[in-house]
Amino acid sequence: MSDFSIRPERAAEAVARHIETLILEGSLAAGEALLPERDLALRLNVSRPTLRDGLKLLQDRGLLVGEKGRGLRVAGLGRTxxxxxxxxxxxxxxxxxxxxxxxxxxxxxxxxxxxxxxxxxxxxxxxxxxxxxxxxxxxxxxxxxxxxxxxxxxxxxxxxxxxxxxxxxxxxxxxxxxxxxxxxxxxxxxxxxxxxxxxxxxxxxxxxxxxxxxxxxxxxxxxxxxxxxxxxxxxxxxxxxxxxxxxxxxxxxxxxxx
The missing domain is CATH 1.20.120.530 (GntR ligand-binding domain-like)
Incomplete structure (x- = not known):
């Protein structure tokens, strides 16, 4: 269990920012698959609806991509x-x-x-x-x-x-x-x-x-x-x-x- 915790009023943005940091520092590499939603919510100590909102922000920014039946993964950043x-x-x-x-x-x-x-x-x-x-x-x-x-x-x-x-x-x-x-x-x-x-x-x-x-x-x-x-x-x-x-x-x- 992660020690990551956030205040409810900015929960989705904080989830997105935390994952952005992991991508930027190279902890999450381009093309890497994220954990299943249930596990992610537990690791980040947030509800699943809050997690979905945060992940949606990252998808809208082009940092995450979804594949049907395979969940989310980090986009192929920089390759274009x-x-x-x-x-x-x-x-x-x-x-x-x-x-x-x-x-x-x-x-x-x-x-x-x-x-x-x-x-x-x-x-x-x-x-x-x-x-x-x-x-x-x-x-x-x-x-x-x-x-x-x-x-x-x-x-x-x-x-x-x-x-x-x-x-x-x-x-x-x-x-x-x-x-x-x-x-x-x-x-x-x-x-x-x-x-x-x-x-x-x-x-x-x-x-x-x-x-x-x-x-x-x-x-x-x-x-x-x-x-x-x-x-x-x-x-x-x-x-x-x-x-x-x-x-x-x-x-x-x-x-x-x-």
Whole structure:
């Protein structure tokens, strides 16, 4: 039973505001189903009619959606904005990758510093668990598992930063983050010892957060993203040179080479 309690005259609004707070702080994630009405009323210590009024306010605001026979769930918040055609266009342009990694460097370095300063014991447990996942996936040498574990660590860092704007933006971008991590890893696996470097970098970030050292966490995150960014540049340059060489061999596909 929750210790949440409210005055009757503003009961429905208070119910709505309480659930809004849970959504904003990430305790209730986009797409997550709410408890059945009876259980919700007990948890919030309100009558079922009051609960229905509060939930209706949230539905009207677009924060909750109903599915027939399946109850209410948190709306897919941020996903409409993140699938804007402009962002889709940016995602399709390989020349934008460097700008995206530059953006990640700025944001993730700051988030790592915040996480080191603000992480609760539970946050540190999540960061430690994410690092263990990375180490296990690295040992198993399964690229897809490594990419998933990589993205999970970055997400744990955003949560530990306790910056709600950073958290919500990156939760909405989580699909892009995971695909970007996977794409970068797939290309970077062609470089010698790259997996070992990435493991060491992630370990340095996590350990700085676990030690509560903001400066070390920021520096480790910056070093990681700088490495990924430079590796992506080097690979793109090598691919471009290879393509040029192939065109020269064939006359660009237009000449009659013999």
């Amino acid at each position: 904005a993140i699938t804007d055609p402009l962002l889709a266009l940016l995602a399709e342009r390989p020349e934008v990758e460097d700008d995206y990694l530059d953006f990640r460097d700025v944001v993730e370095s700051h988030a790592a510093g915040l996480a080191a300063a603000r992480a609760t014991p539970l946050d540190r447990d999540h960061v430690a668990a994410a690092l263990e996942r990375i180490e296990a996936a690295h040992a198993a040498a399964v690229p897809a598992d490594e990419a998933d574990a990589d993205a999970a660590l970055h997400q744990a860092i955003y949560e530990a930063s306790h910056n709600l704007v950073l958290l919500q933006i990156m939760r909405a971008l989580s699909g892009n983050l995971r695909s970007n991590v996977a794409a970068n890893r797939a290309r970077m696996f062609t470089r010698p010892r790259v997996r070992d470097h990435l493991l060491a970098q992630h370990r340095a970030i996590a350990e700085a957060i676990l030690k509560g050292d903001p400066d070390a966490a920021r520096a480790a995150a910056h070093a990681h993203l700088a490495y990924v960014r430079q590796a992506a540049r080097d690979i793109a340059e090598a691919e471009a040179h290879g393509e040029t060489a192939r065109r020269r061999q064939s006359g660009g596909g237009l000449g009659q080479r013999r």
